[in-house]
Every structure is written in C-alpha cells, then in structure tokens.
Amino acid sequence: MDTLTTILQSAWAALPALLLGTRLTIGFALAAMLLGLPLGLIVAMLRLYAPGWLARLAALYVSFIRGTPLLVQIFVVYYGLPSLGITLSPLVGGVLALTLNAAAYLSETMRAAILSIGRGQREAAYSLGLNRRQAMQLIVLPQAARVALPSLGNSLIGLVKDTSLVSVITVVELLRSAQLVIARTFEPFGPYLAAALIYWALSSLLEVVQRRLEVRLSRGAS
Template structure:
C-alpha cells in the first residue's frame, strides 16, 4: 500500500467525473421519486378502490423485491419485450420507482398527520375537497416530511452505486475500472469512500439541521416489506 500524491493526481479526475454522474443520477431519481411517490400517496389516501388497489400493489412489489433485482429486470428483461434502455435511463427508472414506493408511505404519513378537523372546517366553509387538499393539507404535510425526504435523498445517493452492475460509469464503477487496471485497490477504493463521505456527510448534516429547524421528527417507515 503506497498512497502517494501521484496516485491522487492520477485517479481523482476519473473518480470526480464518476462522482458527477452519481450526483446527476441521484438528483434526477429523487425528483422523479418524489413526484411519483406523492401521486401514489394521494391515490392511496383517496376512497376510490379502483385506484388504491393498483397503487398498493405497486408499493408492495417495489418494497418486496430487492432494488438490485429491479435494476437487472429493467435493463436486461425489458429488451426481450422490445424496450431497450440506456444504463443511465434504466438506473434512473429503477431508483425512482423503488424510492417512490417508500416516499409514498412518508407522504401518506404526513397527510394523515394533519388533523382531520382542519379538513372538516374547510368543508364546512364550502371549500372544495381538491382545494382543501392542495391549499390546506398538502403544505402542512410536506413541511412534516422534509427531514424524512432528505434522509431518503442521502440513502439514494449511496444506493446509486448499485447501477454500476449495468455498466454505468458512476463513482463506484469508475473506481472498479481504475482498481482493475492499476491493481491499487486500497488507494482507489479509499479515495472512492472519501468522495462518498465528502458528499453524503454534509447532506446528512443538512437533514439534521432541517429537522431541528422545523422542530419535527422523521417520518420514515421501515424498509422491510
């Protein structure tokens, strides 16, 4: 093990490029996951059985199967049905759908946490149900779930390493390629770990700050099915 400045100078450009890809896939995936998760949460909070059943099935399937399997299925199985996706697109879809299932439970918990009396008061004033949801319930619910959503963002950033199995050259894949070509596994993967830590630790600190700022606890259901 000979960790020198020359190694850092040689390895960092490729690793930082991989880190940029990791950040990109994380940001894109969390945005799609939040949008889909919020939609699923609203649907499951409704009383329309024709909509709640498919939404519940989606959540159960995503939470009941490994994320790695979902990545493989989207990238390798869908082409058999004529749907061929790039590794980046397949990774984004898999991460977005998986985390949407968990975020939907977070959003639904936030909606339930808003006192029912506020909705009843709005309805008694003649405010339509849709306007009650968008202007009274959702702003409060979203405020409650901010820390939990931030926590899932950090988790997604780390789980994005799984897309390396479909040859997407993000941070982990860049490290694997460097280690296999230089045989300096200790040096390469130590730098990879430090880059992950340099990004995830400030993000974790920001989540804790948001939690303290809003004076609320996390609403985070277990990842167990």
C-alpha cells in the same frame, strides 16, 4: 509507513476520475428524487383516496418494490424489458429503476405524513369554503411536507448510496469509476477508500442541508 503512503498516493491519483463519476452519481440521485417525488405523491393519493381496485394496485406496486432488492429491479428494467421490445440505454434504465424504487418508499413517507394531519384541519378548510382539492393543496400538503421532510432527506441520502448499484449496467458513476481505476493500477485500497470518502462527504453535506431546512420550516410553523 510505505504502505500508507502508497495507499494515499493511489487515492490521490484516482481522484480526478472519481470526481467525474461523482457528477453522474449526483445527477442520478437528483433525477430519481425529482421524478420519484411526484410519482410517490400520486401513489400515496391513490392509496388514500382512489377507488378500491386502484388503491389495491398502488399497494401492490409498493409491496413489490419494497419486497424485492433494488439490484434485481435494475436487472428487470435493463435486461428484462428488451424481451418485451423495450430497450433502454444504461443511463435511462438506471434512472428509471432508481425512480420506481424511490417513488414506492417516498409514497409511504408522504402517505404517513398526510394521515398525520388531523381531520380538524380539513374540516376547518371546508368551513372556510374550500373544496376538497383546495383543502389538500393549501392546507394539508404544506403541513404534511413539513412532517415528511426528515424522511425525505434520508431518502435522498439513501439514493446517493444506491446509485452505486447502477455500476452493474456499465454506468460509469462513482463506484464504477473506482473499479476502472483499479483495473488499470491493480491497487484497490486507495481508489475504494477515496470513493467511500466522497460518498461520506456527499451524505454529510445533504445532512447539513436537511437540518437547515428543518430549522427554517420549524420557524415558519411557530
């Protein structure tokens, strides 16, 4: 009982520092998602409609990102780029690495969603006098967004957890905040447990938002 009390007390004492780190965790996840979505859409469109070499280049980018660990990508961006004369702050380097990683996975989600829209939808749009760009913008993409929403929501939840990796480049997000508290108190269980609960709470909240958006979009489609 005394041990449990000690753990709970250490978790409670760590909470103010962890909440400060949580703000940065949320900021990293949202920034990477907001920047990764348009980049991912561009990559998806290149793979679907660009000339051969551009499509192959986009496919190579996706293959490299999906085939290497995010931690290695963070090291390449933050520690590798200075060798080329490009020095980034931990915040910028972390956001850039997360964005490049997210964009590759999001591009596959959006590419699959676009391909799921039947050819007849495009042909109907052309018969109404819409050109290719208008058909994509007004007909295909809105329907593809509805199809892609569950996977996009899962990607955002994954991003929240992936932000813990930027702690290795001294970004004081949620996990790094817990580590700093532990370095002062020498009590690891409570701060780590509190950090885990905060990650869980954030993921659960995003799941609720995702389900509500899915219900709203499904009503609009009916």
